[in-house]
Amino acid sequence: MNPILLTPTDLIIASSLVVLDAVVSVWLGLRLHQQLLVAAVRCTIQLLLVGYLLRFVFAIDTPALTLGLVLVMVAIAGREVAARPEKKLARYGNQVAGLSAVALATFVTAIFALATALRPHPWYAARYAIPLAGIMLGNALNAASLSLDALLSGVMRERAAIEAQLALGVRFRDATKPLIRASVRRGILPIINVMSAAGIVTLPGIMTGQILAGLSPIEAVKYQILLMFLLAGAVGIAAVSAAYFAIARLTDDRERLRIDRLG
Amino acid sequence: MRLVASGLTGAAGGPFDFSLQPGAAMAITGPSGAGKSVLLRMIADLDPHGGTVTLDGADRAIFTAPAWRKRVAYLAAEPGWWHDDTAPHFPDRARAEALMPGLALDPKLLVQPVHRLSTGERMRLALIRVLLNDPAVLLLDEPTGALDPHATSLVETILLERQRTGTALIIVTHDMDQAARLGARRFHLEAGTLTPQ
Structure with a gap:
């Protein structure tokens, strides 16, 4: 058709x-x-x-141009992640956390899909790599910004609890573990909701687009399932990386809570 | 253990130089915002600072930060809690229960939600939490500020007992009589300078 x-x-x-x-x-x-x-x-x-x-x-269709365009998209997404939280880490901390999180999530999942399920020739073909990177980025952006925002607002709220543990000789990574968990959870929950509702509450946009464009519903659904799994991976990587990159900026070699680095 | 601070500088001002023999006590007074809490936090290595602190001649740098904070323990004026209930804050429950009667605390408080405790109960329980580490130096930030005279006297008794077994004490207090009861040398912190009284 x-x-x-x-x-x-x-x-x-x-x-x-x-x-x-x-x-x-x-x-x-x-x-x-x-x-x-x-x-x-x-x-x-x-x-x-x-x-x-x-x-x-x-x-x-040159690899350099494709990579260049994806890098521009990653930079814009990283900037968005950095800008959304109310709290900001000093010395461009939000930018570093945002950019690292979306870049890692996008490159890992996009290359994974290109190398396994899609396998275009060549594997970096722009027609596949760019749309795939785009959709991963959009979701990684949301997950990273939610996770970062939860971490930065949570660390202010939990400051006394974290410092009370540090003062008792608890390791920084153990004292901040509940905060990391809550932040990553906040970043990942939306994709779980989307996956649970897909096909029942909503017909995902990409699947709808492919059906309208003439692809058989079963083929469109297979693509949508692949995308959902890839997105789940991207969202997980983005949420975890944003939280860990940010918490790393909030401590030092003496395992202090460096709240002074948060503005 | 002997605590020596040399050229300690940071947000509280300085440089601060002082030493504390095992079992000795230092009381710090000063107006609000003078940096009394920050000074304690610097000694506990919770805030960045310059200078050196040693314990029995061993530089703090040779200890990991958690190991140092177990030996040189800081208790904030408003201690934090990280579980909803009291019990998980006390892994060694038997030892915690043993200390409670001495502070007029009912052991039942160990199975209560933290938000149901009064400010005074929280403060005394937080003191027990710190004492369970058997620190060599105790850094206490207004530990009896929210307590009635009876509870204050019980806390002082426990502190004196600890001092007798060699624990050194630095206490931030506004109560001059308390400093005297603990046999503490008095210092006044203002404008970044620590002055003996």
């Missing part, structure tokens, strides 16, 4: 639904219509640009 190709007219007709939202905003005095229209225009421009960029990168 061939995909049904969309024309600009199809998209213009679909955009009437955004206009409908804008009318509702004016009617109910929500003052959201301007934001809504700007968001819709931004979304269209951003996606078109990405489409053209990807077509260009896929056509050239």
Whole structure:
């Protein structure tokens, strides 16, 4: 079955639904219509640009360009992870933790998938590597930022409890273990919810897209299952790495709790 | 064990130089925010600082940080708790129970949620927690601030007993009479300077 190709007219007709939202905003005095229209225009421009960029990168298909684009995406995701928590580690600690977590999660899971399940030729083919890295990054970003935020806010809240243990001669890693556990748990829980609800409460977007694009539902489902497992891996790696990179910045060689490094 | 601090500097000011013989006591007074707690934390190696601290001539650097803190134990003015119930904070329950009557604490308190304890009960239980490590030096930050006169006297009795068996004591207190009862040398900390009184 061939995909049904969309024309600009199809998209213009679909955009009437955004206009409908804008009318509702004016009617109910929500003052959201301007934001809504700007968001819709931004979304269209951003996606078109990405489409053209990807077509260009896929056509050239050199490992250096693919790696370069993935690195840019990783850098942007790392910056997002760093910016979200209310608390910030000194000396770019949030950036280091965020960037390391998303980079590790993305590269490990994307290369794992490319080397095992997908096996394109060559293994780093841009058409596979870039979308895969993109979806891993999105989820790793969420997991890392949740984990980092839980750790940084938790360490302030638990400061007295951690220091009471340190003062009794407990190792730093043992005194902070419950905090690490809670942070990693916070990062991983959303993907468990998504996996549990997949197919019952929601039809995952990628699977829906593939079915609309003409792939058989069973093939689409197989891809979706693969992606879910990869995402579970990426999310786990991201949440664990963000928590451990951050806690490493909050101590020193004398196993002190360096709360002074948190602003 | 003899504790010697030389050229100790940090957020509390300094340089601080003092020594403490086994069984001796030092009382530190000073206005709020003068850095009394920070000074104790520096000795316990909980806050970064310059200078050296030795125990019987052995430099702190030769001890791992946890080993040092077991020997030179700091008790905060508001000690933290890391389990919901009291019991898991006392792995050696038999020894903890043995110390409780001396501080007018009912052993039943060991099977209670921490949030049900009064401030005074928490403070005394936290003191027991520290004493169970049998430290060579005790660094106590206003240990009787939340206690009534009877409980204060019981705490002082236990501290004097420990001093008799060689434990040295540095105590932050606003009570001059307490310093005298513990036979402590008095120091006043203000503007980063520790002055004998």
